[in-house]
Amino acid sequence: MSVNVFNENNFDELVLGSDKPVLVDFWASWCMPCRMLAPVVEELAEEHPEVVFGKVNVDENPALAQRYRITGIPALVLFKDGAPVDGAVGVQPKASLERLFK
Numbered sequence: 001m002s003v004n005v006f007n008e009n010n011f012d013e014l015v016l017g018s019d020k021p022v023l024v025d026f027w028a029s030w031c032m033p034c035r036m037l038a039p040v041v042e043e044l045a046e047e048h049p050e051v052v053f054g055k056v057n058v059d060e061n062p063a064l065a066q067r068y069r070i071t072g073i074p075a076l077v078l079f080k081d082g083a084p085v086d087g088a089v090g091v092q093p094k095a096s097l098e099r100l101f102k
Contacts, residue, residue: 003045004054008061015054016082021101022052026068026075028059033091034074040094041076051101076100 006015006024015022025041027034038055045053058065058073068077068084077087078100086100 002053003042004052006054006056006061006064008063011056011061011064014052015079018052018079018082020050020052022054022079023097023101024077024079025053025055026058026065026070026073026077027055028057028073030059031073037074037076037091040092040097044094044097048098048101 003025004014015024023041023044025034025037027038041053041055044051056064058070064070070077072089074091075087075089076092076097077084079085088096088100
């Protein structure tokens with residue numbers, strides 16, 4: 001599975017309307033911790049086809065960041081049935097992130 005790119009135009013359809021859990025990575029290109037976390041998210045996406053993975057660039061989609069009260073990045077938010085149910089802020093080990101959707 002690949003990591004999707006979510007934005008203000010497709011977020012409601014692809015995240016809130018998904019029948020699978022969705023792990024959203026809120027990030028920015030200038031954020032070094034975000035860059036450190038990206039390969040972990042990509043690895044998880046390959047290993048867990050039962051979960052949809054995607055990224056939201058907070059600089060390009062500030063309304064989404066505000067909507068979900070993202071105040072620090074990287075921020076990972078797990079959505080189930082159209083609602084945020086869990087999350088983590090900052091660089092996390094792979095095992096910690098896997099616990100979000102197990």
